[in-house]
Amino acid sequence: MKLNAIERAAMNNPIRAAHQHHREAAWFHRLAGGNLAGQNVLEVGCGRGVGAEVLLDRLHANHVTAFDLDDTMVELARQRLHQRPVSLSVGDICDIQQPAASHDTAVDFGIIHHVPHWQQAIAEIARVLRPDGLLLFEEVPRHILDTWTFRKFTVHPRENRFEPNEFTAELSRHGLHGTARIEHHLGGLIFIGAARKS
Known part of the structure; x- marks a missing residue:
């Protein structure tokens, strides 16, 4: 589902961008066991491109492939990431237009809870x-x-949402096994974690 005007304002502002560049980047750096140097990284739901910027500048990904359901957001990301090692497109997370086994790391900055068939x-x-x-x-x-x-x-x-244990059980069902305990941040507003494909 696309974001409404309130969600767009909440997700597309300097405070959110600073949080991604500093706190979220640090969380993912720790969960990944270091940076993503030399890796081909997929970002699901790129928004206006801040996440891809974080992956390149803070986690040192070699290349980022990113997509979003909202073509307006993809255009903003193109403007932001001009001449960076990023491939951007309009796309659906339930039908990712990438070959099998083509990415070293995938990153979800809070997109999957928007997806009806997560x-x-x-x-x-x-x-x-x-x-x-x-x-x-x-x-x-x-x-x-x-x-x-x-x-x-x-x-x-409204239907078919998840708690952390349900989310990680579904990851495991697809061969994605947790590498550490789930962490809760921002007063329980979000949970974070990492899983590796067996």
Whole structure:
């Protein structure tokens, strides 16, 4: 699902960008066991390109392939990442237009909870990761999406949401096994983790 105007404002501002560049980059650096130097990285749901910028500048990815369902966001990402080692496209996480086993790492900066058929999204991520490839994820759990604030001001699928244990069980079902304990941040607003493809 595309973001509404309130969510766009919340996700596309200097505070959010600074948080991604500093705190989220540090979390993913730790969960990855270091940087992503030399890696071909897939970002699912690129928004206006801040995540790809973080992957290149903070985690030192060699190349980032990124897509988003919203063509307006992809155009903003193109402007932001002009002449950077990034491939951008409009795309659907449930039908990733990349070959099987083509990426070293996939990164989810809080996109999968927007996807009605999130299990299919995980299956697609597993498909495009090479053996021993890594998924780094940051997600919002069901009990947060069910709060009055989220129901009133954001647009998310209402059915078939997940808590961290359900999310990691689905990862395991597709051969993506956790590399560390799930961490909760921002007062439980999000959970983060990493899983490696067996």
